[in-house]
Amino acid sequence: MGPTTDEEKPENGGGRGGIAVVEAVSTAVAEIAGLPESRGPLRRLCCDLARRVKLLGPLFDELRDGGGGSLGEFQARTIASLHGALVRAKELLVSVDDGSKLYQALQRETFVYRFLEVTEHMEKALSEVSYDKLDISEEVKEQIELVHAQFQRAKGKIDSPDLQLLKDLNWALREKYCDPIVLKRISEKLQLRTINDMKKESVALHEMVISSGGEPKECLKDMSSLLKKLKDCVVVENPTSDTLENKTSSMKHRSPIIPDDFRCPISLELMTDPVIVSTGQTYERSCIQKWIDGGHKTCPKMQQNLSHTALTPNFVLKSLISQWCDTNGIELPKKQGNCRDKKPGSHSDCDCPGINSLLQKLKNGNQDEQRAAAGELRLLAKRNADNRVCIAEAGAIPFLVELLSSPDPRTQEHAVTALLNLSINESNKGNIVNARAIPRIVGVLQNGSMEARENAAATLFSLSVIDENKVTIGAAGAIPALIDLLCQGSLRGKKDAATALFNLCIYQGNKVKAIKAGIVEHLMRLLVDPSGGMMDEALAILAILVGNADGKPAIALSNPIPVLVGVMRTGSPRNRENAAAVLWSLCTGDVQQLSAARELGAEEALKELMETGTDRAKRKAGSLLELMRQASEA
Incomplete structure (x- = not known):
């Protein structure tokens, strides 16, 4: 007799596992249904996703009412896969609600891509469920099939952007002085109409600055400047209430009311x-x-x-x-009237007793207390440099490392993110490595939730800044897991993985590991998909791999010449530079690659690069043109 397939196993094979997974999925649907209605530029995408998920509720209500025990092992696994898709959907919806509305409007394509990813994940998970084998009513079955059809139609479907909003934003970012009508139109469409809205947007931008490692990108500075213009519009138009209605004229002859x-x-x-x-x-x-x-x-x-x-x-x-x-022409008071200044020496933002209290919960608390304490430390470590020093000096790092192996996904996520935030401090990097964290961080990278995996990748990058850690991280098996994240993660996760891989592959031994793990194939796929937003990273990694004895032939086998020549013609200055560097390495000592480059018009692109490229691009282009000249004279 042959082996029994999953589908052929007894229907009660799911047992208690089936009950647990149904409860988990039912809870996930309820949590998404309970999220506040989305506002801002991605409102339609959020509402469509949340609405479709809510329609799944009756399915799991019926399965839960039936006890969930009738699920077979295969069915339980498919429902578990659906739970994973729902978790990603909730994370996306929460991140949009908490995130910057300005950033969402300006980077709309990035967010659309994330919604498409979640939609595809949901559709795939729903397609694997055998509804005929579930103990559900015909009415519920029809409803779920309808929802599945909606997800199928939504796959690959991209809504048109609001062109007027984009025009207004570009104008407002470019001009020093903006038309109040344009600013008001932007605030209405982004739902940034009140002082509270502005506060939330400011916090979201502040979080983005912190996550950028203290060196905010130019776009963040532009958005902060635009937000100040919108804030001024709110305050000037109505300093006394939380709306944008213009009551300034009524305020001229009386003292303003403090909001x-x-x-x-x-x-x-x-x-x-x-x-x-x-x-x-x-x-x-x-x-x-x-x-x-x-x-x-x-x-x-x-x-x-x-x-x-x-x-x-x-x-x-x-x-x-x-x-x-x-x-309002008010001088900000120096002191509070009803409260005296605190005692000298108590002005530090770092609260050692509070941190020690959290440490005790990490050490001796139950799972819920450990999760909460790790979450608090995660936030404290993110807020300022003093907290990062205090938390490390209190001895929290070994306990956070221990929690990387927690069976609770949220605790694990909090712990790895807290370590990421602590690692911003140079001294803490050594403490984290000395606590033998690297193998456990790699474990999170391999098996954690998507957010935990992405933050684990960012942590490994942070630690790999120290050269000796590159060897340790590579030896711990991080590279295949990073390559996996490079393929499967969100755009942010892919960029975290790519950054970590680039840094690790500076060490020769890690280059070999990456090549053997098949990184070249994945990099080439990212390179030919300019809409994926990963071309810069893919080229940068190829440029350091091509100098390796194993890397050069692996890249040559992937038919890279047409893509590289195309990038040299139309890419950004940095990408043109890296494309020229990769092409030069491939053609050096390889007549076949040199001939292919000439046939595809590389000479013309190289001559243009000699005129307009970066200094390094000009050097590579000149060397490559010389190789071609020598080959033609031979």
């Missing part, structure tokens, strides 16, 4: 030094410090226990308050 969001909930005075506590509420620093020093362990407004007593400056709100004061 509620600018008042400390304790003193009810205008805040001069707003800080955020662990519940997310903002208070005047001196007032909340006095409350804490009085022995209180709760948030005065929310009445929730404070998980720690660290106070994080709310720079965004402080900027808004300052702008409002300037607009």
Whole structure:
């Protein structure tokens, strides 16, 4: 008798596993259904995805009511695959809700690509479910088939962008002084109409600056400049309420009313030094410090226990308050009237007792407490350099490394991201490696959730800045896992993987590992897909692999000449430079490659590069033209 296939196994093979997976999927659907309605430039994409997911609810309600025990092992696996797709869908929807609306509008194609990825994942997972074998009603079956058809139609379908919005944004970014009508039109379409909207957008941009390692890209600086123009529009048009209706004229003859969001909930005075506590509420620093020093362990407004007593400056709100004061001719007070300044020496943003409390939860807490503590440390390590030093000095790194092996995916994700944030500090890099974190980070990279894998890749890149760590990371098996992420991750994940691979492949031994793992095939696929946004990274990695004895023939076998010549003609300056460098290496000592390059018109592209390329591109182009001249004279 032959082996029993998954489909032929008894229908109760899923057992308790079937119950668990149905509960997990049902919870995921409910969580997505409970998300707030999306606003901003991606509203339609978010609403369509959330609506389709909500329609899946009756399927899992019926399966859950039936106990889930009737699922076979194969069916349980297909439902588990669907759960993975739902988790990705929720992560995308949450990231859009929390993210910058300006960035989403300006980088719309990137987000459309992410939505298409999730849609394809959902459709594939739904297509693998055998609905005839499930104990569900005909009505529910018909509804699920309808949803599946909707996902099928949505695959590859790209909505047209709002051309007027793009025109307005480009104009507003380019011009120093903007027409208020244009700014108001932008604020309406991006749903940045109130002071609260502006605060949320400022936080989102601030998070992007932090995640860029403190060196924000030019686009972030442009968006921050545009956001200031939009903020000024809000404050000037209506400094007294949270709408954009113009009431400035009615304010000229009376003292402005302080917006509620600018008042400390304790003193009810205008805040001069707003800080955020662990519940997310903002208070005047001196007032909340006095409350804490009085022995209180709760948030005065929310009445929730404070998980720690660290106070994080709310720079965004402080900027808004300052702008409002300037607009209304108000001098910002030096001190709060009802609260005295805190004691000398207590001004540090690093709260050692709070961090030690979190450390105890990492060490001795249950799974829920460990997850929460790792999440808090993740955020604290992200906020400022002092926290990164304090957390490491408190001894948190070994416990975070231990949690990389946690069976709870969210705890694992928090732990690896906390280590990523801590690794920004140079001294912490050594502490993380000494805690034998690298093999466990590679384990997360191989088996974690998508976000955890992407952050693990970023952590390995951060650690690989130290040369000796490149060897350790390569030996731990990171390279095949990074290549896998390069193929399967989101655009951000692919870029994290590519950056880590580039840095690791500076070491010769890792080049060999990458080539043997098949990296060249994947890089060439990224190179011929300019819409994928990975051409820069693919070329940069090829440029360092082609100098390797194994790398050159592997690249030559992938028929790279047509692509490289095309990039030299139309690519960005850096890509033209790297394409010329790769082509030069391929043609040196290889008459066949040199002949192929000449036949495809490389000489003309190289001559143009001699005129307009970077210094390095000019050198490579000149050397390659000389090779061609010598070959023609031979």
